[in-house]
Amino acid sequence: MRTSPGYRIFRIVAIAVLIVVMLMPIFWMVLSSLKNNVQIFDVANAFNFDPSLENYRNVLARSDYVDYIWNSFFVAFMSTAISLVIGVPAAYSMSRFVMRRSALVVLMARIIPGVSLLVPWYYIFSNLRLVGGYSVLILSHMFVALPLIVYIMMGFFDGLPIDLEEAAQVDGLTPIGAFLKVTLPLSVPGLATAAILSFIFSWNNFMFALVLSDAGTKTLPVAIFDFIGYASIDWGGLMAASTVVTLPIMLIALFAQRYVVSGLTAGAVKG
Template sequence: MTDTLTRPASPAVPVRSSRRRKPRAYQIFRVVILTVVVLLFIAPLAWMLIASLKTNVDIYDASKTFLFTPTLENYDNVLSRNNYFEFIFNSFWVAFCATVLSMILGVPAAYAMSRFTMHRSALVVLMARIIPGVSLLVPWYFIFANLRLVGGYEVLILSHMFVSLPLIVYIMMSFFDSMPLELEEQAQVDGLTPIGAFRRITLPLSIAGLATSGILSFIFSWNNFMFALVLSGANTKTLPVAIFNFVSYASIDWGSLMAAAVVVTVPIMVIALFTQKYIVSGLTAGATKG
């Protein structure tokens, strides 16, 4: 009896099962797929950057795809000769004003719709997001032309707010829905008014949502082409519209066109790179409720 109890246990022989091979194969497959997807997204950006450093002759020469003499003439043509700093200011000013005004109107509206369960009003706001913008250009142009506003900053800011405002409302609604109502009730017990609780408790806790909605609204306004093409003037032309200065009936200045595209793309990429954590946290805030 004692011999059977004190007998040392035999070392377990590791059994290699097929279950350990699946995660390894899955990881390899995942790395390959992610690499392919990243390359597909990076390839156009890389070609745009490389082409912006070439002359038009080198762009059309297949033998100089990677081996060529870089030049900054295209950037000098874009920034100095064509005065693209003015277009950069126009894009920044329109995007900034549209974002700030949409935040001022959209955040309180989203809070009211969230706390008072105004689902029908939310659907009306969503309709503005669903309607194609191109269907509104002719009525907008007719109305603003009669008001003599076409070509000014005001009409561009209002047209961008038409899409930015519903975007901010829906992002902030999901964020406010995920916040516990008990925090505001406790603040009101301590003597704050409902507006005071919203200003001192709710807003500081919703920084991630505010950052997300503001960044996405700014990116939309910066990249918008259709509204600015119809409603802007010679002095209020934005960057996406100004790029078409290098496209003519007979030829296309590809080098300057790619340099202008880099000028448009780089600021947005830098903003997205440094604010990606706020965007991810804000977009996923409404996924966990309760």
């Protein structure tokens, strides 16, 4: 069925508006990071200014900022890795043995806002003397990452034919061997999707790290608060620090979008 010229024009305009709405905050953030505080509020010369990397030099020159980058990476990597080790076998079991009640519990865990658990978490972990360490941050991030990974991988495993595993077992593999050598390699798009989304959540998380971290385990989103003072805000430094936080995630999403799209749609239709 051929679409009318009017519909094509409407679609192009709608896509253009959506792109502008999505990219404008990022464009403004990067542009502001190249200005000083006076230039940022100079609306008349919003695009006519001499760009400077001084804000980035100030951000990266801080001796502890590299530590914040490491803290964010370590917590995101460990919470994602541990969640994958636990969540992938759990998702496989729920898919192959039709454990719908367990799947319902996982879905409920995804629905519960993590913020609502911050007070009991803080009370429990403070009594265990864990507040301020890496372990409490990793565990709190796993609360969101683990159900997300299980939910994605369940849909992916549902879409893989069980005949491949049965054929592998006929050839002499054990059920675990068939899972490791047949099913798991076929699940790479789903694994990549789950890992990327989990890492992005952990990297961007602010509330958990604000409450449960200390000066030694502070992550990048919390470190951005250092540019907000009682009497003034260093907008240039704030925008530069926000760009430093956002850039790695944007690069990951850009290069891994093929895996994310294929992984999210693989379980939509069963084979």
